[in-house]
Amino acid sequence: MTTATTSSIRRHNERAESNTIPTPHIHSSNLVNNSISNIRRSRKSMDNNKILYPNSIVLEPQSNNRNINYYVPPIPELSLNQSEQKIKVKYAELLVNFFETHHPSYIFEPLRKEYYWTNEPFNDEKISQLDKLLHNTSYFVQSIFWYLRILLAICVTIPIEIIHTVLDGLVKPILIRIPIIMSDTVIKPFYSGLFNAFILPIGILLWNTSDLFAKTFEPFIRLINLLCEPCIDCFRSIRKSSLKQISDQKLNNGDGDHHMELKKATLYV
Numbered sequence: 001m002t003t004a005t006t007s008s009i010r011r012h013n014e015r016a017e018s019n020t021i022p023t024p025h026i027h028s029s030n031l032v033n034n035s036i037s038n039i040r041r042s043r044k045s046m047d048n049n050k051i052l053y054p055n056s057i058v059l060e061p062q063s064n065n066r067n068i069n070y071y072v073p074p075i076p077e078l079s080l081n082q083s084e085q086k087i088k089v090k091y092a093e094l095l096v097n098f099f100e101t102h103h104p105s106y107i108f109e110p111l112r113k114e115y116y117w118t119n120e121p122f123n124d125e126k127i128s129q130l131d132k133l134l135h136n137t138s139y140f141v142q143s144i145f146w147y148l149r150i151l152l153a154i155c156v157t158i159p160i161e162i163i164h165t166v167l168d169g170l171v172k173p174i175l176i177r178i179p180i181i182m183s184d185t186v187i188k189p190f191y192s193g194l195f196n197a198f199i200l201p202i203g204i205l206l207w208n209t210s211d212l213f214a215k216t217f218e219p220f221i222r223l224i225n226l227l228c229e230p231c232i233d234c235f236r237s238i239r240k241s242s243l244k245q246i247s248d249q250k251l252n253n254g255d256g257d258h259h260m261e262l263k264k265a266t267l268y269v
Helices: 002-020 028-048 080-101 124-253 256-268
Strands: none
């Protein structure tokens, strides 16, 4: 009875543990084979300066499993024997830990940079081809602009030169040189002859006659001025006396303001 009860209790405990913890499919023969194969792989990879680590232990998926022990891979700088010894010791620790605590453990291989390298490798031949392509395209574009500049120069300079020749050969002589020639050959001689033949003699004649009349009649004008001065003084005295009489009459009548105005008038006279 005791054996039956103990066996039933063990079965019940195993069922309860199996419901919470995933059971890894690990056998001793598989462990030995895996360790041997991993050692061989690590030895073969030494030729390429790489150390391959053992594969991870495959466990059944369990969503409620939270206790996970991570495996730290050995340092790549260690020698082959030391890395193998580290792997063996870690495998033994994982097995002991699993059978004692029933906590699953995973072994993760170290990360490799070449898996995360997103840029393409440097290719000298491709770079040289790209440089050559860039040089050819730039030369092609420059040549196109050179031809366009030549065509533009032709389209601009030819009409400008035609207009310049027309203006310099036809318009300039017609507008500038012909009037200059006409003025030098016709207009200037005509005006100079007219001035010398008619204007200058008439002007000289008028100047001489007017000067002669001025010198001739100057004594008579002075004589007339001397004769008229006594008459002018007589008329001035008569005017003053008449103004004085008028002012005296206004004073007698009491008109002082009018007297002042008359006095000012006599002063101006």
